[in-house]
Amino acid sequence: MHLKLRVWRQAGPTATGAFESYDMPEVSAEMSFLELIDELNEKLIEANKEPVAFDHDCREGICGSCSMMINGQAHGPSRGTATCQLFLRKFVDGSEITVEPWRAGAFPVIRDLSTDRTALDHIIESGGFISAPTGSAPDANLILVPKEVADAAMDAAACIGCGACVAACPNSAAQLFTAAKVAHLNLLPQGQPERWNRVQNMVDTMESYFGSCTNHGECEKACPKEISIDFIALLNKDYLKAQWKNRKLESQRG
Amino acid sequence: MSPRSNISARFDTAPDPLDGRVPPGPIDSKWTDHKFDMRLVNPANKRKFEIIVVGSGLAGASAAASLGELGYKVTLLTFHDSPRRAHSIAAQGGINAAKNYKNDGDSVHRLFYDTVKGGDYRSREANVHRLAEVSVDIIDQCAAQGVPFAREYGGLLDNRSFGGAQVSRTFYARGQTGQQLLLGAYSALMRQVHLGSVKLYRRTEMLELVLHDGRATGVVARDLVTGEIRSFSGHAVVLATGGYGNVFYLSTNAKASNASATWRAHRKGALFANPCFTQIHPTCIPASDEFQSKLTLMSESLRNDGRVWVPKELDDTRTADLVPESERDYFLERRYPAFGNLVPRDVASRAIKREVDAGRGVGPIKNGVYLDFAESIERLGPKAVEERYSNLFEMYERITDENPQNTPMRIYPAVHYTMGGLWVDYDLMSNLPGLFVLGEANFSDHGANRLGASALMQGLADGYFVLPYTIGNYLAPLLGAAPVSTDDTVFAEAESTVRDEIKRYLSTNGTHSVDWFHRELGKIVWDNCGMARSTETLEKALTEIPPLREQFHNDVKVLGDNESMNQSLEKAGRVSDFLEFGELMCLDALHREESCGGHFRVEHQTEDGEALRDDENFAYAGAWEFNGVGAPPTLHKEPLEFENVHLAQRSYK
CATH class of the missing domain: 3.10.20.30 (Beta-grasp domain)
Structure with missing residues (x-):
């Protein structure tokens, strides 16, 4: 052709x-x-x-x-x-x-077509992890993860960090990227101890580099892994809750 | 002239055997005892040691994160724009571990046994046993990090089978296991970057290893954005820079994967072991045309539910659906009833090649065989099959425009993994003190053939659970010694070598692009040192590579300058190294007068075409010493002793 x-x-x-x-x-x-x-x-x-x-x-x-x-x-x-x-x-x-x-x-x-996407790394650095120093883990099957939870976490974890969501967004927001990582870790039982700090730190870091989300939805359409915009709702919910959660009482949940 | 007499002029053999420094004692307590015997660096002293890690894949990221957690001062260099891009990310199928969660008879000893056998008895027993021992810790570690492994409905971990094993011991995260494990290691790494214990340099490519009094004390690297040439000094250097599969140009490796870090260490004296042990993966999408830039792997896990077949008739031009069951040859099931479609990779690749060579290939250019899911879809339902392999099916359809749910996949073998690498001792240290080599970059665990789902296991074993112990043993006596200053002449000399090399490429002003040379080299090594090798083809390659290398240095065209991003310049250095490495790979293949694992010499096969080893003469790791470009190298032999696994003709029948 x-x-x-x-x-x-x-x-x-x-x-x-x-x-x-x-x-x-x-x-x-x-x-x-x-x-x-x-x-x-x-x-x-x-x-x-x-x-x-x-x-x-x-x-x-x-x-x-x-x-x-x-x-x-x-x-x-x-x-x-x-x-x-x-x-x-x-x-x-x-x-x-x-x-x-x-x-x-x-x-x-x-x-030319090459850009510097280090800002995405900075978001991960600020909280996109579970603190589990090498050697300290219990037997893997001691942590039960319901299949639906594991599947949903995997859907979010499929993000490849390319930045298409940012490029497609009229505001150059990185909400979908951040939400994907927050959802992956916050959905899992292993991610609960750092849940509120994680979302707070990651969102704050994100906002220091990127624009704000105004729900255009362009990110979801551009995403090569078709990560759902629903995870942004989860991000917002957790971010909001993180503002008032008394983290000392977390284990009292029932 | 007989081939034997011809080859003796091509290299020297060192008189003394090479010592792998394997600790004494029974195989199942060596590692435990060794951990106790090794020297320790106390927590307060760890911060006095600086360690340079090159590469951010599974091995490099897990090592840098773990060393940072221990308190060492770590510098990590990656030539990617982010550590998360490393090619470990592309591993699909899974990671092995001897958890025996399936209650099907697995154990550390069985994983050890399968791996030694799968490697066709060319690996070091003690290393493989340690790998099997720590495999269980890896799964624990990754699960704790939040790697979303596949689960059963009760919340427990799921497993599947892989080639070369009769148990289900492979943990997986859809068809993206490498991605999820790498993101786990990457997140642990970024946590340490945030805490300041790891200093990360992106888009920074190591171009020289620096030695001082025979010890590895640093590297010289180029900033790929500004062109700045920079020295990094430390108490030890860790290379985790992957394999050399791209010497073939077309492979399943990422485009930038290269052998430069290990090759440049080799030029400085590090021994390169078993370069001819290359793995050709049986299930890749067949090449379609000249412009093809890389080959795409379809995970081995597909062989759990896919059946490999060709039409029985030669030159059958019917489409798959028109070939009745009775006219199909499920040749893997027929030839290897015990393992069937799940024979190891080397065995499957050769069997597929034989069918295609015989004229039973399928597809527009008859260069593939079918991998058919019809029976599984009927047995399990389309939804269950979809759930297991959806992303692989999608990837296949995107590339070929065919849906494997309706039409069988077409597959053909392609270069995928390299078992050879820098020689290391039991502590993963090369013969150069202070130079450690991890993951695919070393030669240690897979012998002549790697089993599926074992690369991820080895990368993480080395980085999380081996190096953090063994590096302390090396560093402890160096307490109080400052790293060599980057103002020292050894760094100045290495920097000027790098600058001269860059100037040379930029001023050659030849007629062919770097990629042109890479493609030419790829054709030579694939045709002559690929799935089948002979004295004749290898001699041919050894005659053709040196003139191509000379032509490269006189005729390559690299435009632009050093002071900005220049991707042709980056590639020029890598291809220059491949042009030297390729020659060693072919020489190693020529000298190894036996067939084993991925190394198949047509002169050495059994009556039914299986690899025929020569344990009497070749039960050793062949580690080569560099004596100059084009000069005969020196072969050092590390004898391999099999005290726990009985040496036998490998059979999967």
């Missing part, structure tokens, strides 16, 4: 960027989108032009490295699909495709 690409080129974090157009007259519909960029880069190198920088690694939709706005959609047109798992058969022959980096204040551009 024949495709035209408009790709964002930016030499460095402080450089001014601009779109450049490239013609790809003969590509196969069986190619993945990243293989299209590989092919473009080979052509650019041949013409003594610097290749397009972009983040990618596993190409199986699990590492969360790839991150492209394709025609204004995070990871492109396929639902529940990361850029690396998007195939050209999803595009119309002869069309023009616009490719940009994630656009968010918290994700500064490093070069």
